[in-house]
Amino acid sequence: MQNPHVLIVEDCPAQQLYAGQLLKQLNIQHISYASDGELALELLKKQQTDVMLIDLEMPQMNGVELLRSTVRQQLCQAVIITSAKDSLLLNSVATMAEADGLQVLGVLAKPLNKEQLSVCLSRRIATVWPAAFERKTPFFEQNLLQEAIRGQHFSLCYQPIVDMNSGQIIAVEALARWCQPELGIIRPDVFIATAEQWGLINELTLVLLDQALRRLQQWQDVGLVVPLSFNLSPLSLSDAAFVQGLHHKVRQFGIKPELICFEVTETQSFTHVSAAIEALANLRLAGFGIAIDDYGTGFANIQQLSRIPATRLKLDRSLTYGVSERPQQRLVLENTIQLAHKLGLSLIAEGIEKLADALVIKRFGINLVQGYLCYKPLTANDCTAVLCKSSDQQAVS
């Protein structure tokens, strides 16, 4: 690769300097430095970065959290992961990053050396993400997003959640898409974060919920009673009036709260923890389901199980993908499942793409799966067709 721009994310000034010197010896001319995850994210948003050399142990936002945010916001495509910690930790983080679609050029124990770094950098290949994303998040100016929300340029896809025992669809998850006239379909990882940044997330959420509830009504009108999972930004949870508004909206549409499960992921923006827990508890009391989303990632972890009043746990793809081939991952998954069962939480395994993984997961006692193996996210019309077919089959059997 010609002249890559490398960002060194390292909290120790001496190690930062050392890594920079090694890169200079390898003729890397564009080097920037960040001493923690937050600063790294700021830099990534401002400048084109080809490779991030990232230390796992940092104060505030650690390397794992930084990797997740980088993926969500599609800020950098390739990483080299370093740590003084054991290789098991390094490798499992690499597995997570790869499962998320990052190019992991290498996993290096400290101290770094020039030869290993050189091999890692030579592994980088051309773009991983669609060209439309090359310009990264800043192109979503506040006005552009605001107009899109007001002009209803957002639509929802629906991904079925399937019971492996019966083969039936037990619910669908609504996934937002932005149909931008110039750029085409934009995925939510990119625009949800931008909507959060501009303070537009509540407005966007209401537009999407409206659409989802209207769809549920249409399905009910033709005899399809379909439970719906709907994603909520953790930022919205600190606004009690907004959360109350969600409840009103569902009632207005005549939809039973029991049919809706709100999915939330704890992130760094889950700052007002007590307000968020209060909001979730109120939703629970009103009859809604609550799912902890992305369980097993940097933010969503074991601590949440005891503090979020959830009914359901969604196991992230980084825990489930490739589980049939990785004994250590299997162990983690098995223990997580046992814990969730003891806490009385229902489980959904996300990101299931391979039959072998589905079989392992089923053997561990999870029946509910969501993933490309069963269905990709479907347009509303395609989903209606699939639901009709599924309900006909149910009627026959």
Ligand code: C2E
């Ligand atoms: P999520 O809630 O974890 O949703 C699952 C994501 O995994 C979806 O990506 C889905 O298309 C993808 N997926 C499903 N099965 C597979 C599989 O087998 N393999 C792989 N590789 N991926 C699979 P999508 O639609 O791009 O959404 C990304 C994230 O954006 C969602 O992750 C959710 O956190 C957020 N999001 C989506 N819609 C909304 C929304 O309406 N509101 C909010 N606040 N967030 C949303």
Ligand code: CA
């Ligand atoms: Ca979700």
Ligand code: CA
């Ligand atoms: Ca998820």
